[in-house]
Amino acid sequence: MLSLSSDGWSLAKRVCFHDDELLALARSYGPLLHWNFGPVMTMKYQKDAANYLFSDEVVPFHWDGAFYKEPKLLLFYCLESEGEGGETTFSDTTKLWNSLTEVEKEECRNVTLTYTTEKKAHYGGTIRVPLVQTHPVTGDVILRLAEKVETEKNPVTLTIEGGSEGFYDRMVRKLYENMIAHKWEKGDLLIVDNFRYLHGRRALKSNMNRCFKRIQILPEVL
Ligand SMILES: [Fe+2]
Numbered sequence: 002m003l004s005l006s007s008d009g010w011s012l013a014k015r016v017c018f019h020d021d022e023l024l025a026l027a028r029s030y031g032p033l034l035h036w037n038f039g040p041v042m043t044m045k046y047q048k049d050a051a052n053y054l055f056s057d058e059v060v061p062f063h064w065d066g067a068f069y070k071e072p073k074l075l076l077f078y079c080l081e082s083e084g085e086g087g088e089t090t091f092s093d094t095t096k097l098w099n100s101l102t103e104v105e106k107e108e109c110r111n112v113t114l115t116y117t118t119e120k121k122a123h124y125g126g127t128i129r130v131p132l133v134q135t136h137p138v139t140g141d142v143i144l145r146l147a148e149k150v151e152t153e154k155n156p157v158t159l160t161i162e163g164g165s166e167g168f169y170d171r172m173v174r175k176l177y178e179n180m181i182a183h184k185w186e187k188g189d190l191l192i193v194d195n196f197r198y199l200h201g202r203r204a205l206k207s208n209m210n211r212c213f214k215r216i217q218i219l220p221e222v223l
Pocket of ligand 1 (some may be wrong): 063064065200
């Protein structure tokens with residue numbers, strides 16, 4: 002079992018797993034989130050994709066399960082990655098929070114965000130969430146700030162209540178200041194805390210055969 006480091010981000014290299022081994026590993030952390038395609042999603046470029054996740058576009062920062070059930074952990078297993086682009090980006094919101102001044106923290110506490118997207122893949126709907134939340138396991142502060150998704154395919158719109166002029170742009174800049182961009186190699190197995198980290202993806206550029214398995218692990222008690 003890959004032990005999760007205290008910063009909620011753990012990587013193993015050159016792992017060789019079949020689907021059943023991957024599932025057994027994921028289940029050792031908790032119950033799995035099932036979708037209409039089952040618990041394992043294959044992430045790969047699709048020509049004419051209806052959802053931008055399967056296009057070659059940038060995927061802005063978000064957390065998984067926002068429109069359904071929120072997993073505590075995400076497991077990514079890389080089957081193929083070669084060439085430029087396609088790095089997965091992670092932003093540590095607890096680190097970001099700890100870098101804020103008291104005045105900035107107070108402003109954040111008064112912000113509520115509403116996200117809306119049409120269901121074109123396995124998720125969709127409207128959610129309204131406070132920006133500042135508490136990690137259900139560690140008790141640390143986490144920030145639920147997903148970026149707007151401006152795409153032709155299935156945009157995610159954002160309405161912000163609270164915050165002064167330029168608040169969103171300032172906070173997004175901070176997300177990128179606290180970013181890790183992981184350049185994948187075949188056999189990378191990465192487990193990341195979906196409460197603490199936001200994640201996204203750089204455009205695929207020449208890395209069009211990039212392929213992953215992704216499994217979402219739920220908290221024990223829902
Ligand atoms: Fe995601």
